[in-house]
Amino acid sequence: MDQLISLVQAAIAFGTVIMFGATGEILTEKSGSLNLGVPGIMYLGGIASLASSFAYEQACKSAGTAPSGFLLVVIPMICAFLAAAMGGLLFSFLTVTLRANQNVTGLTLTIFAAGLANLFGGSLNKFAGGVGQIRVAATSTLYRDKFLDFIPLPEVVNKFLFNYGFMVYLAVLIAIAVHLYLNKTTSGMNLRAIGESPATADAAGINVIGHKYLAACMGAGISGLGGLYYVMDYTKGTWANDGTIESLGWLAVALVIFSTWKPVRSIWGSYLFGLVYWIFLYIGLSRRAQEIFRMLPYVVTILVLIFVSMRKRKEDQPPESLGQAYFREDR
């Protein structure tokens, strides 16, 4: 039982990182923009949250005042969202306004942002005294506070459901909110129309460019929260130069495909990815076999792709115009 609980906990923590990434990317892709910069954007979110909370904690320390709990939570969150949204803005400017190739732009964004984040991560470590020294303990503690633990339920249930910081629940809420936005609001419907056929949406009087910018920036912002969660909760407020965020970012992209562009499916999909990713720890495997098991999320994604393309259900297909630039006077 203990093993199962710790596996589920690991899976949910892992899943939350990629759920943020995937939810944001779904929002972006529904507008027809294929932003392969998700890993980079998650890096931006991560480093911005770390740098801002570090600055705030240091400022409080040197002023000799106790940091405000509210600001400890809100400052890194806003900074992560804004930094990531800037990544989305850059992507939109290049691909929507200048009509650059989306694949190339996205990949470049990933390389650029990963480098940028690690540069700042290294500098922060230096500020803090050396490699691996950066630590924003106060902020991280708040992010990891099990605020739902008080609910009087059997201990086992509590361990399964309420053993997490608030970001875990926020990820689910945002995924549901994006689902409602896409499917229940006029603006969401317009966005989906643009993703399917921008020319049609344009002819119907929808502001194509505005929606694409908005979707890419909001989507990137949400993806960036994945980076924030990774830094504050997953690695407990530290910075490591090991490229894990990037590999998680690619898993988020895989999750978008796995969930066939549906945010609600990405909720359980992300936890499933977490389960198959960590299961090797609990079935006693050699190191070599572990590496094979870590491929499982990708294998599952490929299987889903095959299954979906065999079924050919229109609703499960990617947005029709995904990856294509739009220019009204194109002929």
Added chain:
Amino acid sequence: MTDITKRFGDVYANRNVCLNIYKGEILSLLGENGSGKTTLMNMLSGIYFPDSGSIEVNGVPVVIKSPKDAFALHIGMIHQHFKLIDVFTAAENVLLGINGKLKDAKDGIKQICDKYGFAVESDKKVYEMSVSEKQTLEIVKVLYRGADILILDEPTAVLTPQETEKLFSVMRAMKADGKSVVIITHKLHEVLDISDRVAVLRKGEYIGDVNTGDTDAQSLSNMMVGRSVSLNIERPIVEKTTTRLKVEHLSVRDNLGVLRLDDVSFDAFGGEILGIAGITGSGQKELLEAIAGLQAAEKRSSIIYMDPKTGMEEQLCGKNPQQIYSMGVGFAFVPEDRLGMGLVGSMDIPDNMLLRSYLDGKSGFVNMKKPKELASQVVDELGVVTPNLKTQVSKLSGGNVQKVLVGREIAGDPALLMTAYAVRGLDINTSMAIYQLLNEQKKKGTAVIYVGEDLDVLLELCDRIMVLCSGRVSGIVDGRAATKEQIGLMMTSIGGTDKND
């Protein structure tokens, strides 16, 4: 519209065009492909913005910057390529871009449908709709937005004669309702049938307008082309020779397992043009591709090619194009998708000529001499307009691309020539030239298979016409005796009877 000019790069799509549209009339906008009809109307509907010139609606000067502005002025356009979202329902498509409740939209759709006698299912997804249902939905969408000026861009291109007639009666109903209707077309008989007035464009310039009652097909086509053209397609009488192709029980499934061709049997003879008619997607593509070895056929299918010289019979079923080629089967294929299947757009003319013969060489190196000779021969004989032989094929106009393709295919003196929509998108002159080429092949004794969409042309050009209806042979009729109505009925129901209803 006054002095409208629109350029794309160095090319004038419209040059100082002045056009009036009156209330309560049906105006035909007539012109050859590329004459700027659609561009002009796109400037009314806000898709393009004119480089210069002015637009007035009801006497008030207006600036139409986007489709939204056009709606506000009650201008609505039904584009040739439908502007519908496949995965949305009818009602959602109608609501697109205007904030409103789904329920109101459904009520509105119902009202419009009752008024004009449409049938639209609000909850049906667009990808489940037939072409004519989609078109109806487009019209409803525009009417729902309160359009008083409706522009229809080539609306009949995809419809059967019966559906076209229905559309025309809707257009008349809208006219009676006081709306202005503009129909863009290059089909003369439709112009004469439906419109009150005709405005003609040629190479982006406005030629003039005439009342439909005061004109006829010949003078309209002269206005359209700029000089006198013959509208009669020749049908030389040629003695039928031997059977070239014997197709029996041919069935083809697509990769989803849907039966696309169902038990098709027919013969094609040398010295005749066999027309193939049918609504788009009735199995025409599959038929030609099965013969060319590009599609696998079901069991029991048999495609026998009979060589006119040796009298040998060859089974083509189960062979791929390369095997068929190496068997020495003399056929040529002009596919529907010229730059996708027929030619490589980014290569020049000699390179494209080479594509047909590169297997012939024995050494590992490419011999460009013959392709070059063939290329210049085709360019000379068919009058391909190109700066030089080295021009990329994709930079040529549609008509010239088709000439290059047809020229290459007939260069090998085929015994069997298959063409799919050979004149789609071509202007009258080029179309006539293509018909001429097909007739020459027929006179040489070639068996020509001509898949077409324009029934008037099929009836004038072909000796026999095979009509396909959802993958089955609805019947084979004599091109000299059949009527358009008869073929239209056969296109929608097997044998032309209404037993499916």
